[in-house]
Amino acid sequence: MNYKNKIFITQKITLAFFVTIFLLLLLPFNNVIAQNDFPTDDQVNAIAKELYCPVCENIPLDVCPTQACAQWRALIKEKLIAGWSKDEIKQYFVDQYGDRVLAQPPARGLNWLVYILPPVVFVGGIVVVYLNLKKIKKSSEKVIKNSDINNDKYLKEMEEALNILNKNEDLS
Amino acid sequence: MENSHTEEPQYQKKLPRWVIIIAFAVLLGFLALMGWGLRNTQQGPVQVGQKVPPFELTTFDGTKIKTDELIGKVIVVNFWASWCKPCEQEAAELEEAWRFYQDSGEVVFLGVDYVDTETEALKYLEKFEITYPNGPDLRTAISQIFRISGVPETYIMDKNGKLASRKIGPFVSISEITSMIDSALNQ
Amino acid sequence: MLPNLGYGSLVITLLVSIYAIVAAVIGERKNLYKYVESARLALLLTFPLLTLTVISIVILLINQNYEVQYVYNVTSSTMPLYLKVTALWGGQAGSLVFWAWLMSAFATAVTLRKWDRDLDFLPWVIIVSSVTLAFFLIMIVAFENPFVRFWSLPSGGELVAMFAPAGSQLIHPFDGRGLNPLLRHPGMIIHPPMLYLGFVSFVIPYAFGMAALITGRKDDRWIRLTRRWTLVAWMFLSIGLILGSRWAYDVLGWGGYWAWDPVENAAFMPWLSGTAFLHSVMIQEKRGLFKRWNMILVILTYSLVIFGTFLTRSGVLSSVHAFAQSAIGPMFFVFIGVSFIISLAFLIKRWDDLRSEGVMTSLLSRESLFLINNLLFIGILVVVFWGTVYPLISELFTGQKVTVGPPFYNSTTGPLFAGLLLLMGIAPLSAWGHSTWKTLGKALWIPAIGSLILLVVLFVSGIRSIGALIGLTVASLAAFVTIYEFWRGMKARHKRSGENYLVALWKLTARNRRRYGGYVIHLSVVFMAIGIIGIEFFQTETQGRIAPGESLSLAGYTVTFKNLAEFDVADGRNVARAVLSVSKNGKDLGELYPRRDFYYDSQQPMTIAGVRSTVEDDLYVILVNWEQISSRGATFKVFHNPLINWLWYGGILLVVGSFIAAWPDPEKEIELAPSRIMKKETGKLVLRP
Structure with a gap:
């Protein structure tokens, strides 16, 4: 709870700060901005793409068709007009709606597991494969002529034909 | 499942016991995790009679309300959102009920705005002339305490902080609200 | 009483499959073939029984028997016939029945094969498939019964139950909720x-x-x-x-x-x-x-x-x-x-x-590449x-709650997929048992040069994304190697038997279908990889609100908003349909009709894109929003998805390859099978009638 409160306070201060500053700064220029058509839908979508709809499951905000999502896109637009940066807007969404709005879990605490476990398991797999392949060297002298790899008569014929062909090609 | 990587060297005579134990431990651990997750999803919302963990609501105007400071009062927690059409059906009734109990000082109404935008939420509050404290559900912490499945949902806590009753979906009439609050008051 | 019939055969199927388990266990334990045979026949019976259940549900769905809860939940009167039928798998209960039905079909097919050589497997195959089947049936019968109906009780209440509670009447809802x-x-x-x-x-x-x-x-x-x-x-x-x-x-x-x-x-x-x-x-x-x-x-x-x-x-x-x-x-x-x-x-x-019976002998052998x-x-x-x-x-x-979304998967699996594509280019050229860099290099250098040329061409043509360059290069290597393999085999046959090239290709594939079917599947994977690389690395998009006559431009295309109409359709939808004209470099390419369907029964909107597909790209337009009353303007989102169609072409090729590889040839199967007579003597089970 403490931690959440801290986040909350910083966010509140940031919010208050930006709202005051930008209301003061931007009001006179409002017309200019309206004429420039800022921000465009593409600028809004660029941020919305990296956020997930907090109520629907696994749908990025930029393509979610519900009314709630349209409101959130409007919110991004509002914040962009207020001069917020992409990261600030993302942080605002996290503070409001939780980590699930991010496309990937933020790398802290337990979430490190997301990023660490797959590589660890994969390295483990490499070790197992390596141990298997290492045995090759020990037994590389044992030639497998007598094994029944080429028991498929047809394949054998094919390989022979190919060998002849390759030789011919090499000569020519 | 990850343990399926454990391919043993080919000439090893016996599978070492620790490998067997680890394989089963990983499997059982995984099953336990799934079982735990399943229990949580099957659990549904907070049950009547259960103690509700204390939480804090920060209203839109910045006031902080802590439920553990409200022991001795009946708390009505209503989850809503501006994008939620059914919520509009009960908004006026909830406000009416709040005005009815406001003077008695025994009942507190808390509106929890579930994943919403502040602009739209304030418009909604203005439209339905809602005067009881309302605030956003920051990081969806409050809704997770109650394990709500959607909006609107209303939870009524008795004077000891235990859940007295709950309503999934919108109230249809003011009498439905008052009868639930009255029974919580009389407990 | 169709629900009772369907439910009855469901319960009987459950009992039959439990019987099959018991009989097979007894037969195996006591070494009595007749019990195993009885279990086998019981398993064969499950398919017709479940077919009866499935037919019952389908008839209920078509006849709009909304007193049945499942029918009420997944269909509505406005739905076309094909959706009413397919609603069989549109909800939990029905899809479990469908699952069980398919399961019993496969179990039947497998128990109908000739078992002479593998009698010792038979009881266990019956047990495993019957247990799985029985488990699904128990779930259906106990928790997800598709035949439960609505009843009104004499006391005035309502109830959902399989059988009529005393004195109750069936409730026939006027319409269903719809899929x-x-x-x-x-x-x-x-x-x-x-x-x-x-x-x-x-x-x-x-x-x-x-x-x-x-x-x-x-x-x-x-x-x-x-x-x-x-x-x-x-x-x-x-x-x-x-x-x-x-x-x-x-x-x-x-x-x-x-x-x-x-x-x-x-x-x-x-x-x-x-x-x-x-x-x-x-x-x-x-x-x-x-x-x-x-x-x-x-x-x-x-x-x-x-x-x-x-x-x-x-x-x-x-x-x-x-x-x-x-x-x-x-x-x-x-x-x-x-x-x-x-x-x-x-x-x-x-x-x-x-x-293992053997040992690995070479780092570059086919088996070690398969291991990787x-x-x-x-x-x-x-x-x-x-x-x-x-x-x-x-x-x-x-x-x-957290979301683990595409960025995580793309960055972690991307390199692994690239590695698989690379292996697909190398492994077919390595030999079983033993390969060296020399033998491998001899086969690989021609396709590799082809891929390098492609890499240079791609780079010169302006592609700078490293991921896309690597992806396309390794994909092309796999394609060249596969084609080269076909070419070598075809040429060898042609030289040896004088067949013309097409006949040689045909016979080559026919004689070793598993291998060459596999190669066709590899090619299909290359196609899909091209499509995926296209959309993942080169997708572009733009969104804007435009009035009639205005246009949006993306990747050389221009879409111009002509008009928008909102109307109701007989199947219970409200449709908002926009008309856009598309042109590229001033050339008119026809019209697109992105629309938004609103379903009254379920109160849900659907966004249907207007798509123009060609081999090299898709133009994909979505209607995002519009002015409700006048046709003053509408918001469109336009995607340009290069090469995406290769993904679907690859899908078709994959089916072709699978058919080539899996087409049955009975003689070979028997020829390859090791003799089982010896094993039967020594084996525990002597299952002979």
Whole structure:
């Protein structure tokens, strides 16, 4: 709870700060901005793409068709007009709606597991494969002529034909 | 499942016991995790009679309300959102009920705005002339305490902080609200 | 009374399948063939019985018997006939029945084969498939009965029950709630059945694998017997996945084909382990290696099928396509626990028996490259598995919901997929048993030069994305190697027998269909890789609000808004349909009609994109928003998806390749089968009537 409160306070201060500053700064220029058509839908979508709809499951905000999502896109637009940066807007969404709005879990605490476990398991797999392949060297002298790899008569014929062909090609 | 990587060297005579134990431990651990997750999803919302963990609501105007400071009062927690059409059906009734109990000082109404935008939420509050404290559900912490499945949902806590009753979906009439609050008051 | 008939045959099927389990166990324990034969006949009976149940449901659905809760939930009077029929798998209860029905069809097919040589497997194959079938039937009968009806009680209350409570009357609702709009798509006819077929048919290789484990037979007979089953299962699952992507592309309206959603992942995971299995069984057949590993893979695949079904149906994970929360969770959980533990226990018990018969002899041999292929597939599987279950773990331990989305999967699996493509380019040229850099290099250098030339061409043409360059280069290597392999074989035949090239190609493929069918599948994967690289690296988009006459431009295309109309359609939709004209470099290319359908019965909107498809790209336009009253303006989102169609072409080629590889040729099967007469003498079971 403490931690959440801290986040909350910083966010509140940031919010208050930006709202005051930008209301003061931007009001006179409002017309200019309206004429420039800022921000465009593409600028809004660029941020919305990296956020997930907090109520629907696994749908990025930029393509979610519900009314709630349209409101959130409007919110991004509002914040962009207020001069917020992409990261600030993302942080605002996290503070409001939780980590699930991010496309990937933020790398802290337990979430490190997301990023660490797959590589660890994969390295483990490499070790197992390596141990298997290492045995090759020990037994590389044992030639497998007598094994029944080429028991498929047809394949054998094919390989022979190919060998002849390759030789011919090499000569020519 | 990850343990399926454990391919043993080919000439090893016996599978070492620790490998067997680890394989089963990983499997059982995984099953336990799934079982735990399943229990949580099957659990549904907070049950009547259960103690509700204390939480804090920060209203839109910045006031902080802590439920553990409200022991001795009946708390009505209503989850809503501006994008939620059914919520509009009960908004006026909830406000009416709040005005009815406001003077008695025994009942507190808390509106929890579930994943919403502040602009739209304030418009909604203005439209339905809602005067009881309302605030956003920051990081969806409050809704997770109650394990709500959607909006609107209303939870009524008795004077000891235990859940007295709950309503999934919108109230249809003011009498439905008052009868639930009255029974919580009389407990 | 159709519901009673359907329910009755459902209950009888359950009893019959339990009988089959009991009889097979007795037959196996006491060495009595007649009991096993009786179990086999019982299993054969489940299919007609379940067919009766399925027909009952379908008739109820078509006749709009809304007094049946399932019919009420998934259909409405405005739905076209094909959707009413396919609503059979549109809800939890019906789709479980469908699952069980397919399962019994496969079990029937497998028990109808000639068992003379493999009688010792028979009881166990019957037991494993009957247990799986019985489990699904118990779930249906106990928790998800599709035949429960609405009753009004004399006291005035309402009740949902199978049989009439005393003095009650049936309630006939006027109309149903209708199918989820996402499912109202022609894809509904084919996508779920394919996916279910894929899931169900993987039970068969598992049943044989378990039979081999339990009976202790060490040879690769179970693999040879199930090779075709596995390939068919894999093909169905692949088709299901590709159709699912296509459906998402058409219907979900976000310009993508794959979202790494938990339900998609649940179907993708058994595909990954199944693909690894398809490759590694060849090592056991050719070299007698990796017996344990193959057993692990087949168990893993079955477990992932069951686990995926559990994830999507129990409500443990939330997803766009997940079924509503249901009571089957705990029961499913118990089944998963029991089947996992039993499989693991038998695997450990037989571990020492499953020793490899040979040794690996070369780092570059086909088998060691297959080993690396398996490592990569399992690596991807681990990533997908972990990404799918992590949100659950996070919620349990920290109380915080998280999303593990495409950025995670793309960055982790991307390199692994590239590695697989590279292997696909090298492995077909390496020989079983022994390869050296020299032999490999001799075969590889021509295709490799081709790929390098392509790399230079791509670079010169302005592509600077490293991921795309690597991806396209390794994909092209795989394609060149595959084509080169066909060419070499064709040429060799031509030289040897004087056949013309087409005949040579035909006979080459026909004589070794598994190999060349596999190569066709490899080519299809290259096609799909090209499509995926195209959309992942080169997709562009723009969005804007435009008035009639105004236009948006993207990637050389110009879309001009002409008009928009809103109207009601007879099947219960309100449609808002925009007309846009498309041009490229001033050339008129016709019109697009993106629309938004609003379904009255379920109160849900659907976004249907207007798409213009060509070989090199798709122009994909979505209607985002519009002015309600006047036609002053509307907001459109335009996607440019280069090469995406190659993904679908690849899908078609994959089916062709699978058919080539899996087409039955009975003589060869018998020829390859080792003699079983000896084993029958020594084996525990002497199953002769």
